[in-house]
Amino acid sequence: xxxxxxxxARTQEAIKKAFLELMAEKKFDYITIQDIADKADINxxxxxxxxxxxxxxxxxxxxxxxxxxxNLCELEADLDWIESTVHCMEYLESNYLFFSTMLASEGAPYxxxxxxxxxxxxxKKELDVLSGKNIGQNEEIVAEFAxxxxxxxxxxxxxxxxxxxxxxxxxxxxxxxxxIL
Amino acid sequence: xxxxxxxxARTQEAIKKAFLELMAEKKFDYITIQDIADKADINxxxxxxxxxxxxxxxxxxxxxxxxxxxNLCELEADLDWIESTVHCMEYLESNYLFFSTMLASEGAPYxxxxxxxxxxxxxKKELDVLSGKNIGQNEEIVAEFAxxxxxxxxxxxxxxxxxxxxxxxxxxxxxxxxxIL
DNA sequence: ACTCATCTGTTGTGTATACGACAGATTAAA
DNA sequence: TTTAATCTGTCGTATACACAACAGATGAGT
Numbered sequence: 193x194x195x196x197x198x199x200x201a202r203t204q205e206a207i208k209k210a211f212l213e214l215m216a217e218k219k220f221d222y223i224t225i226q227d228i229a230d231k232a233d234i235n236x237x238x239x240x241x242x243x244x245x246x247x248x249x250x251x252x253x254x255x256x257x258x259x260x261x262x263n264l265c266e267l268e269a270d271l272d273w274i275e276s277t278v279h280c281m282e283y284l285e286s287n288y289l290f291f292s293t294m295l296a297s298e299g300a301p302y303x304x305x306x307x308x309x310x311x312x313x314x315x316k317k318e319l320d321v322l323s324g325k326n327i328g329q330n331e332e333i334v335a336e337f338a339x340x341x342x343x344x345x346x347x348x349x350x351x352x353x354x355x356x357x358x359x360x361x362x363x364x365x366x367x368x369x370x371x372i373l
Numbered sequence: 374x375x376x377x378x379x380x381x382a383r384t385q386e387a388i389k390k391a392f393l394e395l396m397a398e399k400k401f402d403y404i405t406i407q408d409i410a411d412k413a414d415i416n417x418x419x420x421x422x423x424x425x426x427x428x429x430x431x432x433x434x435x436x437x438x439x440x441x442x443x444n445l446c447e448l449e450a451d452l453d454w455i456e457s458t459v460h461c462m463e464y465l466e467s468n469y470l471f472f473s474t475m476l477a478s479e480g481a482p483y484x485x486x487x488x489x490x491x492x493x494x495x496x497k498k499e500l501d502v503l504s505g506k507n508i509g510q511n512e513e514i515v516a517e518f519a520x521x522x523x524x525x526x527x528x529x530x531x532x533x534x535x536x537x538x539x540x541x542x543x544x545x546x547x548x549x550x551x552x553i554l
Numbered sequence: 555a556c557t558c559a560t561c562t563g564t565t566g567t568g569t570a571t572a573c574g575a576c577a578g579a580t581t582a583a584a
Numbered sequence: 585t586t587t588a589a590t591c592t593g594t595c596g597t598a599t600a601c602a603c604a605a606c607a608g609a610t611g612a613g614t
Contacts, residue, residue: 197602198414199570224591233379235572240593378572380600405561416602421563 204242206232208253216289220250247302254294254303257287258310265314274362281358284350292350304343311339319373326373338372385423387413389434397470401431428483435475435484438468439491446495455543462539465531473531485524492520500554507554519553 210231214223225246229236243249261283265276284291294303315335320326326334342365349361356364391412395404406427410417424430442464446457465472475484496516501507507515523546530542537545 195603197570198416199601202414203571225593226591233383235379236592237573237594238571241570245593376573378600380571384601406563407561417562418564418603419601422600426563 200242203232203234203238206234207239207242207249208256211249211253212290215293219293220246250302254306257290258306262310262314274366277362277365278358281349281361284346285354285358288350288354295347295350304347307346308339308343311342312336315339315373334372338369341372342369381423384413384415384419387415388420388423388430389437392430392434393471396474400474401427431483432487435487438471439487443491443495455547458543458546459539462530462542465527466535466539469531469535476528476531485528488527489520489524492523493517496520496554515553519550522553523550 207228210228211223214227214231223246225236225239228246228249229239232239239249243252261280264279264283291303312335315338316331319331319335321329321331321334345361345365345368349356388409391409392404395408395412404427406417406420409427409430410420413420420430424433442461445460445464472484493516496519497512500512500515502510502512502515526542526546526549530537
């Protein structure tokens with residue numbers, strides 16, 4: 193990939209780091225661009241050089257998390273589905289602070305819808321409506337069905353303070369998804 | 374004090390941090406500007422924007438340490454001499470890695486002479502050749518005498534892996550210096 | 555002897571960031 | 585209501601930094 197100017201990488205890292213720390217301190221709605229600039233120790237105007245506003249920043253951060261998880265799954269495509277899902281769950285677990293406040297705050301719909309959309313796209317890849325249990329089904333519908341189910345369970349898991357281990361979650365989800373896909 | 378551009382502060386911090394880490398890894402003589410730039414994650418040319426070469430950098434770093442210790446003593450001028458010396462010894466102790474490699478390497482004379490000069494200046498402040506035990510003595514000579522003695526003991530202490538606690542050192546040094554000053 | 559590699563110090567150009575200032579929006583207190 | 589304070593988004597100017605290129609130095613290995 194094209195090399196990025198060190199300054200850009202540093203600044204964006206600092207902004208995201210500051211943002212995540214602030215997310216742990218207060219609700220998204222109460223975070224100001226000032227706060228972010230102060231905590232990241234950069235000029236306020238510099239934030240606007242990279243992001244339109246705090247909603248755009250939130251967008252990019254969510255995108256980053258989703259991409260991260262996506263990579264976790266693709267890099268280990270040679271591995272078991274269970275295996276890679278365990279790693280996804282562990283990632284969610286290790287960023288619990290972010291994801292739980294995300295789901296609690298009004299940022300929730302942003303995250304949820306993007307997560308769902310991403311999963312729909314992924315499920316479609318391995319969806320087969322020409323043979324197997326889904327002959328005659330509509331691809332869109334099955335993907336919507338599976339993705340919403342999957343994300344819904346993840347949300348439940350996080351909201352309930354992760355009552356099962358990542359491994360247990362991966363197994364339970366795998367079992368359920370096997371019945372659909 | 375005049376506000377410094379955030380970029381300058383950041384960069385110099387990064388350089389010094391990288392330099393100190395490298396000092397712990399290899400001898401001063403084997404550290405290259407490349408190493409520093411790489412570890413600090415900045416462009417090599419940027420290092421030259423702040424320092425003439427690695428010797429100049431070493432100089433500034435030493436100056437920083439001496440100033441730090443100096444502040445420790447001045448800020449606590451209301452405290453006991455022993456008290457503030459304990460803090461100086463603790464500072465030396467907590468930066469043991471730096472100071473010991475400094476004394477072992479060829480950077481030693483740099484550090485030693487600057488440390489001595491600083492102490493001469495400080496001792497002169499509280500030196501009284503018009504009364505007390507030093508009537509008739511020469512100010513220069515007594516200050517040289519005391520500073521070299523003091524620094525020599527500190528060097529010995531560091532080279533021998535700090536066989537006494539900071540408190541013990543402060544007391545022993547205090548006792549000896551009391552006979553001179 | 556000679557490569558081959560690496561570091562050095564320097565330069566020129568492009569760009570990201572700092573900083574200060576601005577007017578308008580928002581909010582809280584008087 | 586007005587006042588005072590803070591945040592916002594945007595701008596212009598100055599400057600620190602990134603990057604690539606350079607020739608010369610140094611050093612290791614052949």
